[in-house]
Amino acid sequence: MNYQACRTMLLSNIKGALCLSLIILNLCFLAEAAIAQQGPGQSRRATVNRGRSVRPGKTPWWQSAVFYEIYPRSFKDSNGDGIGDLNGITSKLDYLAGLGIDAIWITPVYPSPQVDFGYDVSDYENIDPQFGTLADFDRLVREAHKRRIKIIIDYVLNHTSDQHPFFKSSRSSRDSPYRDWYIWRDPKDGGPPNNWSSSFGPRAWTLDEKTGQYYYHRFYSEQPDLNWHNPAVEKRMFQTVRFWLDRGADGFRLDAVNYLFEDPSFRDNPVGAELRPGSTTEHVQELKYNRDLPELHDVMIRLRSFTDRYDPNRVLIGEAYVPEWDKLMSYYGPNNNELQLPFNFFLVMGKVRTSLDASAFRSVINDSEKALAGRWTTYVLSNHDIPRAYDRYGDGQHNEEIAKLLATMLLTLRGSPFLYYGEEIGMVTTEPRTIEEVQDPVGKRYWPANKGRDGERTPMQWDGGPQAGFTTGLPWLRIPPSAAQTNVAKQAGEASSILNFYRRLITLRRRSPALLAGDYASIGNDPHIFVYRRRGPSQTMLIALNMSNESRSLQLDKSILNQSTPSRVVFSNRPASEGQEVKESLRLAPFEALIVEARTK
Numbered sequence: 394m395n396y397q398a399c400r401t402m403l404l405s406n407i408k409g410a411l412c413l414s415l416i417i418l419n420l421c422f423l424a425e426a427a428i429a430q431q432g433p434g435q436s437r438r439a440t441v442n443r444g445r446s447v448r449p450g451k452t453p454w455w456q457s458a459v460f461y462e463i464y465p466r467s468f469k470d471s472n473g474d475g476i477g478d479l480n481g482i483t484s485k486l487d488y489l490a491g492l493g494i495d496a497i498w499i500t501p502v503y504p505s506p507q508v509d510f511g512y513d514v515s516d517y518e519n520i521d522p523q524f525g526t527l528a529d530f531d532r533l534v535r536e537a538h539k540r541r542i543k544i545i546i547d548y549v550l551n552h553t554s555d556q557h558p559f560f561k562s563s564r565s566s567r568d569s570p571y572r573d574w575y576i577w578r579d580p581k582d583g584g585p586p587n588n589w590s591s592s593f594g595p596r597a598w599t600l601d602e603k604t605g606q607y608y609y610h611r612f613y614s615e616q617p618d619l620n621w622h623n624p625a626v627e628k629r630m631f632q633t634v635r636f637w638l639d640r641g642a643d644g645f646r647l648d649a650v651n652y653l654f655e656d657p658s659f660r661d662n663p664v665g666a667e668l669r670p671g672s673t674t675e676h677v678q679e680l681k682y683n684r685d686l687p688e689l690h691d692v693m694i695r696l697r698s699f700t701d702r703y704d705p706n707r708v709l710i711g712e713a714y715v716p717e718w719d720k721l722m723s724y725y726g727p728n729n730n731e732l733q734l735p736f737n738f739f740l741v742m743g744k745v746r747t748s749l750d751a752s753a754f755r756s757v758i759n760d761s762e763k764a765l766a767g768r769w770t771t772y773v774l775s776n777h778d779i780p781r782a783y784d785r786y787g788d789g790q791h792n793e794e795i796a797k798l799l800a801t802m803l804l805t806l807r808g809s810p811f812l813y814y815g816e817e818i819g820m821v822t823t824e825p826r827t828i829e830e831v832q833d834p835v836g837k838r839y840w841p842a843n844k845g846r847d848g849e850r851t852p853m854q855w856d857g858g859p860q861a862g863f864t865t866g867l868p869w870l871r872i873p874p875s876a877a878q879t880n881v882a883k884q885a886g887e888a889s890s891i892l893n894f895y896r897r898l899i900t901l902r903r904r905s906p907a908l909l910a911g912d913y914a915s916i917g918n919d920p921h922i923f924v925y926r927r928r929g930p931s932q933t934m935l936i937a938l939n940m941s942n943e944s945r946s947l948q949l950d951k952s953i954l955n956q957s958t959p960s961r962v963v964f965s966n967r968p969a970s971e972g973q974e975v976k977e978s979l980r981l982a983p984f985e986a987l988i989v990e991a992r993t994k
């Protein structure tokens with residue numbers, strides 16, 4: 394089974410271990426990679442990088458940062474065309490600064506036919522007119538930097554649009570100088586070269602009638618894969634990295650990096666018995682020969698070397714849905730010389746993806762810490778490909794407490810949290826009602842078994858007005874009915890809102906050396922309360938998350954807090970608990986999240 398299948402199961406609330414094994418079987422969706430700029434000969438000599446990321450002794454900015462993902466189409470429309478844009482983002486920087494955000498990741502805004510809403514790029518060094526201009530981008534960077542907010546851009550290395558001039562030339566003739574920039578193969582037995590399927594639908598191969606060969610595309614047929622075996626591809630893609638570094642980008646989120654290379658002999662992938670939801674003929678595959686190939690690590694080492702030499706403060710974040718811990722660790726590189734932040738998606742896989750289960754969370758986080766062995770990680774609960782956490786975990790009765798509990802976890806684990814726009818007000822996944830409403834092509838293809846990703850991409854809910862304050866025009870996706878009740882303007886005025894909870898929590902995190910950089914230890918084995926400690930030299934924070942619908946007590950061993958002054962509850966999603974002195978036990982209300990502080994100096 395694949396990403397889509399798991400997603401469908403998730404939405405129909407089928408739980409856990411099954412989903413994990415299915416994800417492991419295929420995880421057909423993802424990842425990506427890197428870039429840099431020197432010529433290949435030069436870059437090979439530069440392979441060794443000792444993992445230097447900042448001046449010795451100084452914590453890199455991205456370790457203490459709170460990241461915020463913006464899906465630009467849906468964030469804020471400044472010109473009334475119903476599509477969000479760069480000027481819209483700039484107009485909301487004060488809001489983001491007020492929330493306490495340190496960096497924003499903007500999904501692709503390059504010129505694009507928008508088949509995959511920007512992940513099909515037709516020009517890597519410009520801005521799509523529907524999002525603005527390069528001057529708007531420069532202004533966004535300037536204004537963000539004034540507010541100490543960093544800008545991370547999305548870089549799509551694995552594939553281009555079929556409308557990119559390189560591909561247009563590549564497909565024009567077998568003799569095109571760009572022919573070898575993509576992956577072309579002769580037909581086999583009158584059909585495609587092998588059995589590989591695409592993430593988005595049946596075949597990963599499309600026949601070009603004119604030249605009589607098939608081209609490979611891991612995603613839509615409008616997204617042909619680049620041939621990274623060709624050194625000219627790397628050279629050109631690295632040049633683009635420099636282009637954006639020069640424009641002030643503080644880092645890159647590398648799309649689908651684990652798909653950069655394919656097996657040179659194009660062997661068939663093993664096929665499972667299971668069918669893709671919505672299809673009666675397509676079987677799920679194990680992506681043995683077209684995902685996570687070792688060659689991609691050399692590219693990443695060269696890319697990191699390139700960005701580090703440009704400026705060691707720029708960060709590389711990689712999207713690779715990797716089902717095994719050791720594989721994920723390989724993206725840091727043998728000497729921490731690949732990505733600084735490979736995305737850790739283990740909170741959105743397996744049992745913890747859908748069920749609020751303290752033992753399961755404890756076990757995932759402990760496994761994460763063990764695998765990391767001191768490296769820095771990311772934590773994420775939702776993004777533009779994953780249904781929103783609010784309704785994944787909400788029980789219909791305590792959704793607000795649960796959303797606050799999840800926020801407490803995300804912002805107090807040892808790692809950089811990535812929030813997804815709207816998460817801070819508890820936006821819900823709002824799927825299309827009819828196939829006519831669907832925008833995401835994958836939803837059109839597999840409707841209704843898979844309704845696509847529109848549900849998590851709906852416009853940001855700024856106020857309770859007719860178009861939720863997102864646009865004055867007709868929004869590209871329907872405004873969720875929940876906008877009347879759930880919106881920024883309303884929550885800004887309510888002391889106990891989810892929005893103000895995030896604000897206070899981010900402020901607390903910012904001021905807490907233990908939460909920013911302390912070590913992590915899991916405490917006890919309570920089946921309902923996930924308890925852990927973050928400890929720095931001068932401060933200890935104990936976090937207790939009651940993941941059950943009942944009041945619970947927790948006995949504390951004195952040595953856990955190791956306090957020299959009385960410990961107190963400094964933060965909770967039940968304000969009445971705050972200020973309470975903590976001795977040897979804690980009492981938690983249903984779904985209560987508590988942070989207890991002990992000062993050791």
Ligand code: GLC
Binds near residue numbers: 513612777
């Ligand atoms: C990544 C993006 C996803 C996109 C795919 C193909 O997984 O997150 O939205 O469809 O790559 O580029």
